[in-house]
Amino acid sequence: MRAPILFLLLISLANGGFAQDVKKEIEKYQQMVADSSPVELFELQGEILWAKRQGPNNASLEQCDLGLGAGVLKGAYAQLPRWFKDADRVMDLEARLLHCMGTLQGRSREEASKRVFGNEDQPSEMEYLSAFVASQSRGAAMAPGQAHAKERAAYALGQKLFFFRAGPWDFSCASCHGEEGKRIRMQELPVLSSPAAARPVVATWPAYRVSNSQFKTMQWRINDCFRQMRMPEPAYTSDLTIAIATYLTVNGKGEPYRGPGTKR
Numbered sequence: 001m002r003a004p005i006l007f008l009l010l011i012s013l014a015n016g017g018f019a020q021d022v023k024k025e026i027e028k029y030q031q032m033v034a035d036s037s038p039v040e041l042f043e044l045q046g047e048i049l050w051a052k053r054q055g056p057n058n059a060s061l062e063q064c065d066l067g068l069g070a071g072v073l074k075g076a077y078a079q080l081p082r083w084f085k086d087a088d089r090v091m092d093l094e095a096r097l098l099h100c101m102g103t104l105q106g107r108s109r110e111e112a113s114k115r116v117f118g119n120e121d122q123p124s125e126m127e128y129l130s131a132f133v134a135s136q137s138r139g140a141a142m143a144p145g146q147a148h149a150k151e152r153a154a155y156a157l158g159q160k161l162f163f164f165r166a167g168p169w170d171f172s173c174a175s176c177h178g179e180e181g182k183r184i185r186m187q188e189l190p191v192l193s194s195p196a197a198a199r200p201v202v203a204t205w206p207a208y209r210v211s212n213s214q215f216k217t218m219q220w221r222i223n224d225c226f227r228q229m230r231m232p233e234p235a236y237t238s239d240l241t242i243a244i245a246t247y248l249t250v251n252g253k254g255e256p257y258r259g260p261g262t263k264r
């Protein structure tokens with residue numbers, strides 16, 4: 001299904017189509033890709049996992065409180081990251097899921113997270129669960145917590161980290177995501193400190209990546225950009241990664257959630 005569209009795209013390029021035409025064709029291509037994306041399969045698999053009894057307690061995640069009450073899924077993802085009283089910590093979706101796997105299912109953090117970012121051919125529970133939970137916020141405006149002091153501190157830390165240069169290349173996030181019109185291998189690099197660019201990004205993660213046929217979470221995205229910066233990879237769901245996710249999501253707040261998205 002994809003090949004003929006690429007072909008069309010090439011033809012329009014060969015015809016010397018103006019930049020506008022090319023842009024339109026790329027948008028058309030993205031739309032077609034989205035229409036045939038397998039995101040729904042991940043959502044369905046996640047729904048099954050959500051209700052699956054596992055761990056020493058032989059319990060499901062159905063009573064997990066994602067911020068709006070035990071078991072409330074509708075709109076919950078759109079209000080993350082947020083501060084949770086029971087953990088006295090700002091958490092993103094993946095941190096909260098790990099928390100519930102511990103408290104409800106009795107699983108250890110090591111066991112529950114051991115397969116994340118691991119086997120590329122076999123997604124972990126986090127990819128499936130993220131797809132399912134996020135899908136339950138479609139249409140809800142992104143509204144991460146910013147009322148609690150720890151939420152505001154997370155934003156401030158995330159902002160600092162975004163512009164903090166370090167590592168062998170002395171890169172910050174802003175080195176790649178700080179200037180309009182920057183690209184790497186045809187990938188547009190959104191200026192994530194600006195609401196206009198952050199809004200469509202936070203409204204479409206987690207996402208399916210067509211280039212390697214995998215479903216990816218926001219924790220993975222942040223981790224992979226650290227890797228691209230030749231920096232040590234941060235610990236999964238660490239406060240540092242959640243601070244960055246908070247910063248990005250607050251920058252993009254107000255945008256109706258329309259993911260899980262489909263990326264190139």
Ligand code: HEC
Pocket residue numbers: 162171172173174175176177184187188189190192201221222225226228229244248263264
């Ligand atoms: C060396 C350049 C580079 C640096 C530095 C970098 N990134 Fe990225 N980032 C990329 C590239 C390239 C992509 C697009 C990848 C793709 O499409 O496969 C990307 C994509 C992203 C996306 C997804 C954008 C979208 O359109 O959905 C987010 C979010 C992101 N980066 C966050 C960060 C954060 C946070 C940092 C700092 C911790 C960072 N990046 C540092 C190169 C970089």
